[in-house]
Each structure stands twice: as structure tokens, then as C-alpha cells.
Amino acid sequence: MLKPRLFTPGPTDVPPEVLNEMAKPIFHHRTERFREMFGQVNDGLKKLLVTDNDVLTIAGSGTAAMEAAIACACPRNKKVLVANGGKFGERWVKVAKVYGLDVDEVALEWGTALQPETVAQKLATGQYGAVITVHSETSTATACDLEAIGKVVAKTDAILIADCITSAGTLPLKTDAWGVDIVGAGSQKAFMLPPGLGFVAVSDKAWKLIDSITPPGFYLNLQAYRKSVAGNDTPYTPALTLIRGLKVALDMIHEIGIEKVWARTAMLAKATRAAAEAIGLKVFSQQPSDSVTGILYPEGVDDKFRKTLQGKYGCSVAGGQNELKGKAFRVSHMGYIDPLDTIGLIAAVEYALASLGVDVPLGKGVAAATAVLKDWE
Amino acid sequence: MLKPRLFTPGPTDVPPEVLNEMAKPIFHHRTERFREMFGQVNDGLKKLLVTDNDVLTIAGSGTAAMEAAIACACPRNKKVLVANGGKFGERWVKVAKVYGLDVDEVALEWGTALQPETVAQKLATGQYGAVITVHSETSTATACDLEAIGKVVAKTDAILIADCITSAGTLPLKTDAWGVDIVGAGSQKAFMLPPGLGFVAVSDKAWKLIDSITPPGFYLNLQAYRKSVAGNDTPYTPALTLIRGLKVALDMIHEIGIEKVWARTAMLAKATRAAAEAIGLKVFSQQPSDSVTGILYPEGVDDKFRKTLQGKYGCSVAGGQNELKGKAFRVSHMGYIDPLDTIGLIAAVEYALASLGVDVPLGKGVAAATAVLKDWE
Numbered sequence: 001m002l003k004p005r006l007f008t009p010g011p012t013d014v015p016p017e018v019l020n021e022m023a024k025p026i027f028h029h030r031t032e033r034f035r036e037m038f039g040q041v042n043d044g045l046k047k048l049l050v051t052d053n054d055v056l057t058i059a060g061s062g063t064a065a066m067e068a069a070i071a072c073a074c075p076r077n078k079k080v081l082v083a084n085g086g087k088f089g090e091r092w093v094k095v096a097k098v099y100g101l102d103v104d105e106v107a108l109e110w111g112t113a114l115q116p117e118t119v120a121q122k123l124a125t126g127q128y129g130a131v132i133t134v135h136s137e138t139s140t141a142t143a144c145d146l147e148a149i150g151k152v153v154a155k156t157d158a159i160l161i162a163d164c165i166t167s168a169g170t171l172p173l174k175t176d177a178w179g180v181d182i183v184g185a186g187s188q189k190a191f192m193l194p195p196g197l198g199f200v201a202v203s204d205k206a207w208k209l210i211d212s213i214t215p216p217g218f219y220l221n222l223q224a225y226r227k228s229v230a231g232n233d234t235p236y237t238p239a240l241t242l243i244r245g246l247k248v249a250l251d252m253i254h255e256i257g258i259e260k261v262w263a264r265t266a267m268l269a270k271a272t273r274a275a276a277e278a279i280g281l282k283v284f285s286q287q288p289s290d291s292v293t294g295i296l297y298p299e300g301v302d303d304k305f306r307k308t309l310q311g312k313y314g315c316s317v318a319g320g321q322n323e324l325k326g327k328a329f330r331v332s333h334m335g336y337i338d339p340l341d342t343i344g345l346i347a348a349v350e351y352a353l354a355s356l357g358v359d360v361p362l363g364k365g366v367a368a369a370t371a372v373l374k375d376w377e
Numbered sequence: 378m379l380k381p382r383l384f385t386p387g388p389t390d391v392p393p394e395v396l397n398e399m400a401k402p403i404f405h406h407r408t409e410r411f412r413e414m415f416g417q418v419n420d421g422l423k424k425l426l427v428t429d430n431d432v433l434t435i436a437g438s439g440t441a442a443m444e445a446a447i448a449c450a451c452p453r454n455k456k457v458l459v460a461n462g463g464k465f466g467e468r469w470v471k472v473a474k475v476y477g478l479d480v481d482e483v484a485l486e487w488g489t490a491l492q493p494e495t496v497a498q499k500l501a502t503g504q505y506g507a508v509i510t511v512h513s514e515t516s517t518a519t520a521c522d523l524e525a526i527g528k529v530v531a532k533t534d535a536i537l538i539a540d541c542i543t544s545a546g547t548l549p550l551k552t553d554a555w556g557v558d559i560v561g562a563g564s565q566k567a568f569m570l571p572p573g574l575g576f577v578a579v580s581d582k583a584w585k586l587i588d589s590i591t592p593p594g595f596y597l598n599l600q601a602y603r604k605s606v607a608g609n610d611t612p613y614t615p616a617l618t619l620i621r622g623l624k625v626a627l628d629m630i631h632e633i634g635i636e637k638v639w640a641r642t643a644m645l646a647k648a649t650r651a652a653a654e655a656i657g658l659k660v661f662s663q664q665p666s667d668s669v670t671g672i673l674y675p676e677g678v679d680d681k682f683r684k685t686l687q688g689k690y691g692c693s694v695a696g697g698q699n700e701l702k703g704k705a706f707r708v709s710h711m712g713y714i715d716p717l718d719t720i721g722l723i724a725a726v727e728y729a730l731a732s733l734g735v736d737v738p739l740g741k742g743v744a745a746a747t748a749v750l751k752d753w754e
Binding site: 001002003005015016023252253255256312313314315336338339340341343344345347348350351354362363364366367368370371373374376377 | 378379380382392393400629630632633689690691692713715716717718720721722724725727728731739740741743744745746747748750751753754
């Protein structure tokens with residue numbers, strides 16, 4: 001009777017309202033009923049990403065969304081700058097290379113993010129057609145200053161492609177105002193849905209590039225999605241139940257207001273960092289993301305911690321990857337998680353550490369988090 | 378997107394496993410499939426109530442269960458002792474009077490419970506046929522010593538009828554060993570179900586009495602349920618989905634073990650009392666129940682507190698009744714509530730008080746509760 005609680009940075013818990021919606025009988029997608037719903041979903045996605053452009057919905061993961069962006073929009077006659085500060089930056093380097101792009105990989109120390117100055121220097125050469133960066137790098141729990149990078153790229157002919165998979169709906173993100181030409185996102189994060197949908201928002205500047213490139217594939221051809229979405233439709237069979245759930249989830253988000261959701265997420269992250277400090281734990285990142293917090297294990301603790309946390313207290317968190325493997329855990333603040341959940345998780349973290357023999361001042365972490373979250377609304 | 382969290386002493390939250398089971402298609406109840414399931418449910422109920430006797434399941438509320446017991450089992454030629462220490466004791470006095478019983482009402486100060494000595498003195502007169510007491514009086518969050526009362530009654534010809542609606546599955550309760558002749562219970566408390574089922578366990582001693590009394594009704598005639606349950610069946614149409622959910626809930630409870638469930642509930646209550654004390658609040662009861670804690674509002678606070686707690690933090694608790702109206706709130710520890718929920722609730726209580734202008738030492742309550750719950754398993 002252990003209550004399962006997901007604090008993994010994707011998948012995240014899905015609200016019962018959404019689960020119930022998705023349990024309703026299937027209806028056919030080539031109908032006016034579907035198109036009406038899909039049109040509303042498109043509006044909700046635009047509002048969430050703060051963009052006037054249509055948002056393309058792909059039946060696929062966030063990786064599918066990012067691959068579609070990279071494959072369709074990166075000019076072949078220029079270099080592409082790819083920031084690699086973790087597992088996801090690494091993945092986009094691989095994808096870009098699969099398509100034969102001339103990749104300039106900016107290898108970043110884990111826990112640091114691409115700096116706008118680096119982008120400015122590189123782009124000043126005039127050799128680059130696109131910049132690819134991860135807004136919130138899940139593997140290192142680190143966020144870059146996407147607004148500043150966007151402003152740099154906007155002054156050039158290059159486009160900015162941002163992996164916003166764990167930032168859309170969690171970190172402040174103003175797609176159009178910041179000059180982010182392509183945003184890639186996925187359903188199983190702040191959208192409060194199961195995995196299975198990828199989202200792509202494309203600027204006019206990026207569409208011009210896309211239209212100048214021969215599409216290298218079929219399913220991930222953004223032009224097909226653009227054509228369909230204009231009629232509130234999809235080019236290939238849509239993941240109906242997920243889109244149905246998305247409608248409900250978007251309604252829930254917009255009932256609060258996206259700016260308030262951002263502020264709430266930031267409070268959860270701040271409280272988690274304060275709790276970690278209060279019990280003597282260190283936050284890994286030098287530029288922490290507010291969607292996920294990476295915390296280093298204290299001396300003598302390893303991934304047994306996560307097993308204890310899940311096995312005894314029902315709370316799932318993510319472990320470290322690569323150089324952080326067995327050395328850190330990562331806690332999500334995205335989606336259907338509120339302050340009371342977060343305070344409960346911190347109690348469980350204290351218990352799990354204590355049960356592994358760490359001398360934890362029980363209650364200090366929860367008290368610190370409670371104090372930070374006092375102005376929650 | 379406020380997460381709704383029920384801390385009311387019934388109804389309590391229902392686990393998703395149970396909700397999903399109840400959402401499955403209806404099947405007919407006059408079938409071998411139903412009888413097999415109902416037999417397993419009876420076994421699970423017997424284990425939960427620690428009795429060798431069949432447990433009768435009525436489609437009705439806990440009040441239906443208690444009325445069936447009172448109407449069918451109280452001898453008409455003797456007095457019935459009814460303890461009245463709150464809203465539910467008061468109700469059983471009313472029910473006994475409806476059936477023309479010679480009621481001796483023991484009026485107890487709210488927050489106190491029927492004492493075994495009182496029962497011994499009364500029963501020594503030989504004038505009593507039955508004793509009716511509430512094990513855990515929800516309205517005052519007060520528990521009596523049912524074991525001690527059972528031992529007193531067992532030495533006499535009288536039977537003991539206990540309202541265990543908020544104690545079955547939460548407080549230690551050994552029906553047979555304690556000599557509790559009739560236990561009445563209801564589904565929407567520790568059984569982790571929606572309202573709609575009442576349970577009655579009857580001893581051989583009580584059956585002898587019941588068989589000597591002309592049944593005063595039809596639907597609430599325990600003999601009909603006894604006859605049917607022997608064939609794993611019900612006399613009238615059973616509440617199929619609730620019984621189906623009950624099977625799953627009982628499996629969850631027995632996977633943990635009922636004694637461990639009792640211990641867990643006691644820890645939640647202890648932590649809540651410690652938290653209240655840490656932030657300067659007073660527990661109302663002189664003999665607190667571990668299934669529900671009644672806490673007095675501090676100076677200047679009234680039932681606005683509950684509105685704030687629910688409206689801003691999503692947590693539902695019960696208010697006070699009668700003399701406690703507007704003066705106290707009541708927090709449940711029954712059923713599908715774990716330590717992390719309880720710690721979260723205490724944070725919400727701190728926030729709600731602070732937002733009403735009370736000078737709360739933020740974090741002190743949660744820290745106290747966290748310390749108490751450290752050995753949770």
C-alpha cells in the first residue's frame with residue numbers, strides 16, 4: 001500500500017482528470033469532432049509556448065520532435081553549433097551527424113550551460129546556419145539563458161533550435177519574444193501526460209529555411225504537419241487518447257495561467273535547494289534549472305539511496321548519468337506536483353538517508369522547504 | 378490544479394487500484410463468479426475484524442449496519458445501556474428509542490469515553506440485556522477502551538454492540554478475543570472505499586439473542602444476511618461495484634497485515650498530535666482516538682480556517698460539531714493516507730493559520746511530525 005509518487009524528470013504523474021479523459025471510448029480522428037478538439041489543443045499549445053505560430057503535434061517522443069527540427073531546418077551549406085553539456089546535448093550532436101550536418105560541438109563541463117557570449121563569438125564568423133541548445137538539460141539539472149541566446153541569434157541569419165522538453169511549461173519561455181525559432185517539447189513532462197506526443201513550434205524565419213531544404217524523411221517532415229494543422233488536422237494517424245488528455249491538461253494549466261505555473265515551479269525548486277542545504281547536501285549544477293534539481297549524495301551513499309526511497313517511501317527520483325552515475329539523484333518539479341508533495345518528498349529523502357546511516361538532522365529539510373513555500377498560491 | 382486531498386474522517390481517499398476495479402463492466406450478481414468473490418471478501422473481512430464469525434455485508438451505510446444490530450439483537454425485556462459521548466452515541470440512543478427499547482443513556486462529557494467501571498457497575502444490577510458503545514467517536518475524536526469493556530460484558534448475559542465505524546481497520550480491534558458481540562462498520566473509512574456498504578459481525582452469543590427476538594424489519598434483518606452469507610451470497614441485490622472494490626482494498630490491507638496497519642495509523646496520529654503541540658495548538662480529547670485527531674483552533678480563528686485549507690491548499694478536514702462547532706477541526710488518519718500525506722497536511726495547516734494572521738513558527742510542526750514518523754515502515 002505504498003503510494004507511488006513520481007518525482008522523476010519525466011515521466012511525471014498524470015492528474016486523475018486526464019487519466020479519466022483518456023479512458024473514454026475511442027472515436028474516429030477523421031471527423032469534425034476531432035478537428036474541433038485539435039484546433040483547441042493547438043490554441044492551448046500556442047498559449048503555453050507564448051507563440052503566435054501553430055504548434056505541430058507529432059505522435060512520437062520529444063526526440064522525434066527534435067529530430068524533425070534538426071533534419072528539416074538546418075541548412076546543409078553552413079555549420080551548425082550544437083551545445084553539449086549533458087546526455088541530451090550529446091544526443092542532438094548524434095542526430096545532426098546522422099543527417100550529415102557540419103557540426104561544431106561546444107563541449108561544456110557538466111553542470112554549466114552554453115553562454116550567450118560563446119554564441120555571439122561563433123556566429124560573428126558568419127559560418128553558422130543554426131544553433132542547437134538544450135534549454136533545461138535534464139541530465140545535469142542545468143538551464144541556459146535562452147532569452148539571452150535568442151537575442152544573439154535573432155540578429156543573424158542563423159536560426160535557434162531549442163530543446164525545451166523539460167522547460168516548456170516549467171521555466172519561463174517566451175518563444176516569439178525571445179527569438180526562439182524552433183521549440184521542441186514532449187508530452188511526459190510539464191504537460192502532465194503520458195509519453196507519446198512531441199511538439200514543434202516553428203517561426204517564419206525557420207519556415208523559410210525549411211522550405212529551402214529537400215525534406216530528408218517522410219514521417220518527420222515538418223511541412224506535412226504544417227499543411228495539416230492549418231485545417232486542424234494531422235498528416236498521419238494522431239495519438240487520439242493522448243491528444244484528448246492534452247486538451248484537459250492544457251485547460252488545467254491555462255486555468256491557473258502559465259506565468260503562475262512558472263512561478264510555482266520556481267518555488268518548488270528553490271524550496272528543494274533550501275532543504276538540501278539545510279541537511280548538508282550539495283546541489284550539483286552551477287546554473288541550476290528550476291524544472292529539475294540535481295543533488296549530490298553525501299559521503300558513503302550511492303544509488304542504494306534511490307532503492308530505499310522508492311522501496312520504503314514510494315518516491316521515485318532519477319539517478320545520475322555518466323560522470324554523475326551513483327553520485328547524485330535528480331528531483332523533478334514539473335507538472336502535477338505541488339508544495340505538499342515536495343515537502344513530503346523531502347521528508348522521505350531525510351528518512352532514506354537516515355536509514356542508510358547518514359547523520360541527518362531529521363525535520364530540518366522539511367522545515368526549510370516549508371518556510372520557502374509559505375507564499376504558495 | 379489544486380490537488381484534492383481528503384483528510385476528513387470519512388469519506389477517505391480511495392486508491393486508484395480500487396477506483397479502477399470499480400470502473401470495470403458490471404456482471405450479474407446471481408452467479409458463481411459473484412459468489413466466489415463474495416466468499417473471498419467475507420474471509421478478508423473476518424481477518425480484518427479478527428473474528429471467526431461470518432461478516433454480514435449490507436448495501437447501506439454504517440448507520441444501516443448499526444440499526445440492524447440494535448433492532449435485531451437488543452432484548453426487549455431488559456434495559457440497554459447506551460454511551461453518548463458525541464454525535465454518534467447520540468444517534469444510537471435515537472435508534473434504540475425508535476425500536477421502543479428501555480434505554481439507559483450514559484451522557485458523557487465530550488472528549489471523554491465510556492469507562493469499563495461504569496459498565497461493570499451498571500451490569501452488576503442484572504437489568505441490562507445489551508451495551509452499546511462507540512469505539513472511536515468521530516465527532517469528538519475520542520476512543521474508549523473497548524477491550525476492557527468487552528471483558529466486563531463477557532462475564533454477563535448481556536451483549537456488547539460496538540460502533541466500530543471509524544475504528545475497524547484503524548485501531549487495534551480483536552472482535553472475538555475482546556468479547557465484542559456485534560461490530561458495526563462502514564466502507565468509507567479504513568476500508569478505502571466510497572460510502573455504500575455496512576458490515577456487521579455477530580458472535581454466537583448474540584445470534585442466540587437475535588434468534589429469540591421477532592425481527593422488527595425486513596431489509597435490516599440480520600438473519601436473512603446470515604442465511605445468505607453461508608452460501609457466499611446476499612439476501613437482496615448487493616452493491617456489486619463496491620464489493621468488487623472491497624476485494625481489492627482488502628487484498629491491499631492484508632498484504633501489509635492488519636497489525637501493521639494499526640501501528641501505522643497510530644504513528645500518524647502521534648505525529649499529528651506532536652505537530653499540533655509544536656505549533657502551540659491543543660488536542661481536544663482527553664482520550665484521543667488514533668483514527669482521527671481533533672484540534673482546537675487558536676484564539677481568533679474560526680471555521681474560515683477550513684475554507685482556507687481547502688481553497689488554497691486543497692486539503693479537506695472536518696469541522697467541529699455541536700459544542701465544538703467553529704472551535705475545532707478534525708483530521709483523519711484512516712485508510713489511504715501515509716506519512717508523507719500527513720506531513721504535507723501539517724505544512725498546509727501551518728500555512729492556513731499563518732494566512733489567517735496567526736503567528737505560526739513555520740516549519741516547526743512539520744519538523745516535529747517528521748521526527749515522530751522516522752521509523753515508518
